[in-house]
Amino acid sequence: MATSATTHAHAAPQGFIRKYIFSLDHKVIGIQYFFLALTAVWVGMFLSLLMRLHLYWPNAVLPLVGEIKPETYLSLLTMHGTIMIFFVLTTAPQGGFGNYFLPIQIGAPDMAFPVLNMLSFWTTFVAFVVMLSAFFVTGGAPLHGWTGYPPLSAVQQAGPGEGLGADLWIGSIAIFCIASLMGALNFLTTTLDMRAKGMTLMRMPLTCWSWFITAILGLLAFGVLLSAGILLLMDRNLGTSFYVPLVVVNGQIMGHKGGSPLLWQHLFWFFGHPEVYIAILPGMGVTSQILSTFSRKPIFGYKAMVYAMLAIGFLGFMVWGHHMFMSGMSPYSAFAFSILTMCIGVPSAIKTFNWLGTMLHGRIRFKTPMLYAIGFVSLFVSGGLSGPFLAQPVLDIQLHDTYFVVGHFHLIMGVAAIFGMFAATYYWVPKMFGRMMNEFWGRVHFFITLIGTYAIFMPMHYLGIAGGTRRYSQYTEVAYMQKLMPIHGFMTYAAIITIAAQFIFVINLFWSIFKGPKASDNPWEATTLEWTTATPPPHDNFGGVTPVVHNGPYEYGVPGAARDYVMQTDPAIGAAH
Amino acid sequence: MADVVLDHTAASHGAAGQYEAPLFGAYSKKVGMWLFLASDSLTFGALLVAFSYNRLSNPAWPTPFRVESITNASIMTACLLSSSLTMVLAVFAAQRHDRAWTRNWLLATMVFGTAFIVLHGMEWSHLIHEGMTPFGNPWAPTVPQFGGTFFTLTGMHMLHVTIGVIYLGVIALRKWFLPILGAIWLVGFFVIPSDNVFHYGIHVLLVGLIVATVILFLKPKDYDAHDVEVSGLYWHFVDLVWMFIFPLVYLMSTKI
Ligand code: HEM
Ligand SMILES: [Cu+2]
Numbered sequence: 035m036a037t038s039a040t041t042h043a044h045a046a047p048q049g050f051i052r053k054y055i056f057s058l059d060h061k062v063i064g065i066q067y068f069f070l071a072l073t074a075v076w077v078g079m080f081l082s083l084l085m086r087l088h089l090y091w092p093n094a095v096l097p098l099v100g101e102i103k104p105e106t107y108l109s110l111l112t113m114h115g116t117i118m119i120f121f122v123l124t125t126a127p128q129g130g131f132g133n134y135f136l137p138i139q140i141g142a143p144d145m146a147f148p149v150l151n152m153l154s155f156w157t158t159f160v161a162f163v164v165m166l167s168a169f170f171v172t173g174g175a176p177l178h179g180w181t182g183y184p185p186l187s188a189v190q191q192a193g194p195g196e197g198l199g200a201d202l203w204i205g206s207i208a209i210f211c212i213a214s215l216m217g218a219l220n221f222l223t224t225t226l227d228m229r230a231k232g233m234t235l236m237r238m239p240l241t242c243w244s245w246f247i248t249a250i251l252g253l254l255a256f257g258v259l260l261s262a263g264i265l266l267l268m269d270r271n272l273g274t275s276f277y278v279p280l281v282v283v284n285g286q287i288m289g290h291k292g293g294s295p296l297l298w299q300h301l302f303w304f305f306g307h308p309e310v311y312i313a314i315l316p317g318m319g320v321t322s323q324i325l326s327t328f329s330r331k332p333i334f335g336y337k338a339m340v341y342a343m344l345a346i347g348f349l350g351f352m353v354w355g356h357h358m359f360m361s362g363m364s365p366y367s368a369f370a371f372s373i374l375t376m377c378i379g380v381p382s383a384i385k386t387f388n389w390l391g392t393m394l395h396g397r398i399r400f401k402t403p404m405l406y407a408i409g410f411v412s413l414f415v416s417g418g419l420s421g422p423f424l425a426q427p428v429l430d431i432q433l434h435d436t437y438f439v440v441g442h443f444h445l446i447m448g449v450a451a452i453f454g455m456f457a458a459t460y461y462w463v464p465k466m467f468g469r470m471m472n473e474f475w476g477r478v479h480f481f482i483t484l485i486g487t488y489a490i491f492m493p494m495h496y497l498g499i500a501g502g503t504r505r506y507s508q509y510t511e512v513a514y515m516q517k518l519m520p521i522h523g524f525m526t527y528a529a530i531i532t533i534a535a536q537f538i539f540v541i542n543l544f545w546s547i548f549k550g551p552k553a554s555d556n557p558w559e560a561t562t563l564e565w566t567t568a569t570p571p572p573h574d575n576f577g578g579v580t581p582v583v584h585n586g587p588y589e590y591g592v593p594g595a596a597r598d599y600v601m602q603t604d605p606a607i608g609a610a611h
Numbered sequence: 612m613a614d615v616v617l618d619h620t621a622a623s624h625g626a627a628g629q630y631e632a633p634l635f636g637a638y639s640k641k642v643g644m645w646l647f648l649a650s651d652s653l654t655f656g657a658l659l660v661a662f663s664y665n666r667l668s669n670p671a672w673p674t675p676f677r678v679e680s681i682t683n684a685s686i687m688t689a690c691l692l693s694s695s696l697t698m699v700l701a702v703f704a705a706q707r708h709d710r711a712w713t714r715n716w717l718l719a720t721m722v723f724g725t726a727f728i729v730l731h732g733m734e735w736s737h738l739i740h741e742g743m744t745p746f747g748n749p750w751a752p753t754v755p756q757f758g759g760t761f762f763t764l765t766g767m768h769m770l771h772v773t774i775g776v777i778y779l780g781v782i783a784l785r786k787w788f789l790p791i792l793g794a795i796w797l798v799g800f801f802v803i804p805s806d807n808v809f810h811y812g813i814h815v816l817l818v819g820l821i822v823a824t825v826i827l828f829l830k831p832k833d834y835d836a837h838d839v840e841v842s843g844l845y846w847h848f849v850d851l852v853w854m855f856i857f858p859l860v861y862l863m864s865t866k867i
Contacts, residue, residue: 142630146639219646226642227633234631257650261657265763273746274759276661289746292754297664301657580629 046573056156058148059573063155064134065466070159071126072540074117075452077166081114083533090519090526092508105194107507108177112195113169115180116203119313120210121162123451127316128252129158129217131458132245134466136221138564139239141230141581143574146223150216157213165206168199176200179505181302182207184277184295188269191283201270204263211260214252221249230563232583236340237602239562239587240333243340244319247347248312254351255308262301269293296361303354310447311350314414315343317454318385321407323587324457325389327560328404329396330598332588335388342381342388349378359427360434368427375425382418386411397591401558402476406457409484410450416488417446420495435505438498441491449487456483456539463546464553468570471546479538486532493521561601562587644841648848651771655852658764662859665756673750673757674864680734684861687730691772691850694723698846705839713839717783720846724776731769732809735762739808761860768856770815771849775842777819782834782842786827792820 047053057063087094088102088110095101102110133151137144145151168175176195178187186192187200225246229238238246265276269290277298278290326333333339355363355371363371389411398404420442423429433439456479464470494502502509502518509515509522556565563583567576581603589600635641666672676684701716738761742749748758780788796816803810 147643215647215650219643219650222646223639223642227630227639229631231629231631253646253650254653257652257654258657261654261661265658265661268745268759268763274763275746275755276665276759290755292665292669292756294664294668297661300664301660304657582629 056152058144058152060133060137060145060148060151061466061571061575063151064130064132066155067125067129067133067158068131070155070162071122071130071455074121074125074162078114078117078122079533079536081110081117083529085110085114086526086529088507089509090523092510102507104507105177106174108179108505109169109175109195109199111505112177112179112203113165113175116165116207118448119180119309120207121158121165123313123447124210124214124252124309125158126455127320127451127458128221128245128248128312129155131241131320131455131462132221132248132316133217135462135564136242136245137224137228138567138571138575139242139562140225140228140233141563141576141583142224142228143576143580145220146228147220150220154213154216154220157209157216161206161209161213164202164209168195168202168206171198171202173197173199176203181306182266182298183302184266184269184293184298185279185281185290188266188278188298189281189283189288189290190270191286191288201267204267204270208260208263208267211256211263214256215260218249218252218256221245222253225249230581230583233563233602236337237583237586239319240322240336240339240343241316241319241562243343244315244317244322247343248315251308251312251315251347251350255305255312258301259305262298262305265301266298296358299358299361300354303357304351306357307354308347308350310443311346313447313451314454315346317410317451317457318343318414320454320458320461321389321410322392323560323562324403324407324461325392325411326588326590327558328399328401328407329393330399330590331392331396332586332590333388334391334394335384336586336588338384339388342384345381346378349374349381353378356425356430359430365427372425372427376422379418379422382414386415386418401460402471402473402480403457403461403558405477405480406453406460409480410453410457412484413445413450413453413487416492417442417444417450421446433498435503436498437494437502437504440504441494441498444491444494445487449491453483456480459543461558462564463543464557465564465569465571467547468553469546469548469550470553470557471550472542475538475542479535479542482535482538483532486528486535489528490525490532493525497521559597559599561585561589561599563602566601566603638837640837640841641844644844648844651848652852655767655855658760658767659855659859662760662764665760669754669756671751671754672864673748673754674866675748675750676861676864677866681861681865683730683734684857687727687734688853688857690723690727690730691853694720694727695847695850697723698843702836702840702843705836708836714783717779717839721776721779721783724772724779724846728769728772728776731765732812735765736807736809757864764856764860768849768852771852773815774819775846775849777816777823778842778845781823781827782838785834786831789820789824789827792816792823796820 047057047059054062057066084096084099084102085107087096088107093101099106099110133145173194173196176182176187176199177193178196178200182204186196187204190197190200225238225242229235265274268274269277273289275290275293277295278288278293279295280291281288322333322339353371353375355367356375359368359371393408420438424433424439424442460471460476497518498504500514500518502515502521509519553569555567555569558565563581564571566581583602584605585600585602587602589595589602591598592600633639633642697716697719701713701720704712704716743758743761745759745762746755748755751757777792780792784791796813799813799816800810803813
C-alpha cells in the first residue's frame, strides 16, 4: 500500500488531458476552480448590470433580454444571487485559492485524496452548466430568489420559470452540495493528516485555519441543504407536501395540503447562515496573512484570531432564526436568536481590532494586495455595523425585505469577500503563474472599485430605511417610492462605472499571466511555506523534499535576525521561541 | 493509470517521519470516513427534522402499524443488529490477518443486510398495496405527509444499506463480486413484477455495478484490515441511523 515513503507519490502526468483537464494536481485543480469562478462572476455581474439598468430605466429595451418584464427581472435576480453566492463566493476562495495553497502552506505534496479533489471540481462544473441551462429552457430561469422559498419554488404552476427552470436550479444546487461535501472532506483530512514536521496546528498560517474552519462549516451545512433540496424536488415532481400547504394558483386548487413553508426556511437557513461565513472566512484568512506581511509585523493576537474564527464558526450554526423574525416565531425564540446573533459581534470585533493592531506602528508597504486587504477590513466594518441593527427583531420587522438588507449583505458578504479574492489574486498570482501583476493598474482598479462599491451599496441603507422594498422590478408606480428614484439613478451610474472598471482587472490579470515581469520565488518577502519553493511550484510542491518547520507563520521584524523576516523553515530562531 | 494507483495517505508519509503525527496514527481514509459520516448524519438529521416537524404540525397523524408491521420491522432491526456483530467480527478477523474469516464474516454481514432490504421491500410493497403513496394514505387523507416522510426517510436509509452491501461486497470479493451483483440485478429486474416500484428501484444495483467496476479496475488492490475497518465504520453508522428511524417512524405510529 505504501508506494513511496519519501517523495511525492505520483509522477508528473503526461499529455494535455491528464495535465490540464482531468488533472489530479491540486494546483491545477485550484486554477480550474479559479477560472470557473472568474467566468461565473462575469455572468453574475452582467445580470446585476441588467437589473440596475432596468431599475432606473424601467421601459428600456436591453440587449439580449429585450424588454424586462417583472418575471424577467425576478429571473435575473435569482440567477444573479445564486451564481454569485454558490459559484463565486463559495468556489473561488475555498476551491480556488484553498486548493492551490493549503497543501503548500502546510508542506504537503498534494491533497489527501487527489481523485476526490478532481471529482469535486468536475462536479462543481456540472452544477454550473446545469444552473446556466435554466436560462434556456421553456419558461426560463426561476423566480424564487436565491433562497428558494416555497410555495413559489415548490409549485410548478406558480409562475413562468417555476417549471423546468426551477427543477434545473434545484438540481444544480443539489449537485453543488455533493461537490462541496467532497471538497470539505478533502480539506479537513489534508489539514489534519498531512502537515509537515513542525507544522503544529498553532503554527499554521491563518489562511489554513480559515480554510479548515470553512471546510467544517461546509461539511455540516451542505448535507442539510442537500436533504432540503431533495424534499423540494419531491414536492415539485412527486406531489408530496413537505413545504406546501393548500394553495390556490390562478383560481385552481393545487393537490398539496398540510405542509409548512417554514420547514424549508429552517432547513435553508440552517445552511444559509453558515454559508455566509463560508464565503467570508477565507477572505479573513487572506486578509490576516497580507496585513501581517505588508505591515512587516507579526499578526496581532494570532491565537485570538484562531479562537475568534472557531467561535464564529460555532455560533454560526445557532443563529439561523435571525432570517425568520418575520415568520411569526415566538418572541422567546426571537429573543434567543437575537442574543446569539449579537454574540457573533464579539469575535468579529476581536478580529477587526487585531487587524488594526497589526497595522499599528507597522512599516506598511502599500502594494495592491495590501490595499485590498485594507479595503476588506473597511467593508467588513461598514457592512458589519448594520448587522446588530438587523439582529433586533423589532427593527427587523421594519427592515426585513428592504434595501437595507441588500446593502448589508452586499457590503459584508458580497463585496468584502470579493475584496478578499482580489487581495488573494494580486498576492498569489506571482506564485501561481510566475509573473507579477501590474502595480499601477492594480491601484487604479482598487480605488475605483472601493469608491464604486461604497457608492452602490451605501445608499441602499437609506433606501431601505425609507421603506424601499427589495425584489420589486419597478418602483415607479408607487408614490412614495417615486421620490427615491434619484437614489436608484445614483446607484445605477455607480454600478456602470464599477463594472466597467473590472475590465482593468481582467486585462491586467491576463496580460500579467503572459507578459508580466517574471516573479522571484519570494517577491513579497513573506514567511510561509509557499514562498520557500520555486515559482511556480514543481509538481510535488517542494521538489522531492519535505520542508521542516521551525517557526510560526508571521515572524516579521524579529530582533536579532539577519533580515526583517524569518521564514517558517529557517532554523535560526527556532530555539529562541 | 499510474498516478491513480499511487496514494498520498499520511501513512506513507508519516512512516518517513517527515510529517506531524496524523490524527488516527495511521491513515487518512479513516479520517475521511469519519468526516463523511459527520456530514451524512446532518443529511439524515435534516430528514428526521422534516419528519418531526411535519408530525408535530399535523395532529391527525395516523398510527396504522399493526402487529404484523411491527413484528416485521423488529425482525429487520434484529437483522441489522446482528449484522453489526458480524461486522465487528470481520474487523477482528482482518486485524488477525485471517483472510478466510474476514471474508466469511463480511459475507454474513451482507446476508443480514440483504435480508433487511428484502424484508423492507416487502413491507413497502405491502403498504403501497394498501394505498399508501408519497402524497396520500388511506388512514388520514388530510395528512399526506405520513407517506411522504415515511418513504423519504426509509428510502434514503434503504439506499444507504444497499450501498453498504455493495461496498462490503467489493471489499470481500473484489472482482468476483461484479458478476454476482450483475446477476442479482438482472434476476431482480425480471422477477419483480413491473407494477412494483422495486422493478425500477433495482437499477440502483446497476449504478452500483458500474461504479464498483470503475473503482476495481482503476484501483485494483488487496483490501487490508484498514479498509475493512473503514467499511465497518460506514456499516455501523447505517445501523445506528436505523435505531432512530425504527422508534420514530414505526413504534410511534403503532395502532393501539
Ligand atoms: C457589481 C456589483 C453588484 C451589483 C450592482 C449588484 C446589484 C444587485 C441588485 C440590483 C440586486 C437586487 C436587489 C433586489 O431587487 O432585491 C441584487 C441582489 C443580490 N445580490 Fe448583487 N450586485 C452586485 C454584486 C454582488 C455580489 C458580489 C454578490 C455575491 C454575494 C451579490 C449577491 C447578491 C444576492 C445574494 C442578492 C439577493 C438575491 C435574492 O434576493 O434572491 N451581488 N444585487
Ligand atoms: Cu444570517
